[in-house]
Amino acid sequence: MDYFLDRREDAVIVAVHGRVDEASWESFGAGLSEAIQQAQQSGLGDVIIDLQKLDYMSSRGLRVLTVAKRQGQEASVTISLASPNEVMREILAISRYDKLFTITETIEIRR
């Protein structure tokens, strides 16, 4: 799993590649914490996680998303998900995380 941070004018984008699973959830969590911190320091209210190139995310990765959402709430930063591929769309539906997070078709589309 790799992640890439991009601080834009309106949000910090976290692009995640590969698999988020039992081997990589801690690193993924660290990446999200870093993104929230960057957003907070830059006065940005949004972190958008780009799921387009994610192979899959296990329950550990999804639970890390929940932890990040709570960290974000404390820092007044909203976490949203963008560009889920077909596999991630299924996983978000099976987990019902599509009810917990705002999901947009692309990283350009804001809530």
Add this chain to the structure above:
Amino acid sequence: MLVRFWGTRGSLPVAPTAMAIRHKIANALVAADGRRFENSADAERFVDRELSFAAGSHYGGATSCVELEAGNGSYFICDMGSGLRSFGLDSMRRNAAGHKKTYNFFLSHLHWDHIMGFPFFAPSFDPEATIRIHAAHPDAEQALRRQQEEISFPVPFDWLRANIEFEQLTPGKSHEVDGVRIETKLQQHSHDSYGYRFTDADGRAVIYSTDSEHKLDKMDVEAAFIEFFRNADLVVFDTMYSLAESVSMKEDWGHSSNMVAVDLCHEAGAKKLALFHHEPTYEDEDIQRMHEESIRYEELTREGSPLEVICSYDGLEVRV
């Protein structure tokens, strides 16, 4: 080892309403589309082959009770939910055919849905029966006596005629009971719960892990569960909620999800997962959908050998 599910519902016994049965019959008649059946067996073949489980059957509504046929002839039973009543009657039929009247119970915890069947357990009135109640909770006897106090039940515990013994289990320590090795693991649940690993003389291993929450902030301790489940032939796992429910509205309610079940079983190299402790508000269609989604999630995340995902129902028998 044979595993027989007598009660698979979580929290509260439920039963289908008259309208729910009518709905199933009406839909089955529509699906049959006017065809004739020679007899009941012919009609049941149609149900088996052409209707989904939810359309042609029912997952059941009795609370947790799972029997293991293992060891050297005594009974092994996990929990005393309302499914215990049916098991008790069935065991008396088997006793009449010569089965040993020794009952080894293993309690996950003492919440009401896991002990409510004991006052209706007919063999407890048999003076020739021995009932050994194994529990890691030191207050197991108090819980069973309390639910038969006059304010709750007309028959006091002391009126029971069987020889009833309480055996204290120690988590982390291996116990031998009538030819079966039992290991006990502390789980996250209100007033604690315990998971069990049963290993028979052939090395077949069955895990009973219900009412166990795998918390967001304790993912680093899940390695211990993976070891506990390692290479198990069957894992019976609490899949009461969706993952989203278990980390939001129902966090700290002490239950887990189908996705955490699949992930832990994958990591442990378990062979078969039984979804268990079904949410009482779920209709059959909801449970079936959860089962189908669990199978799909297993496919999407599989890296090694396939994990067979089955959905427990009252009356299911699984041989491992």
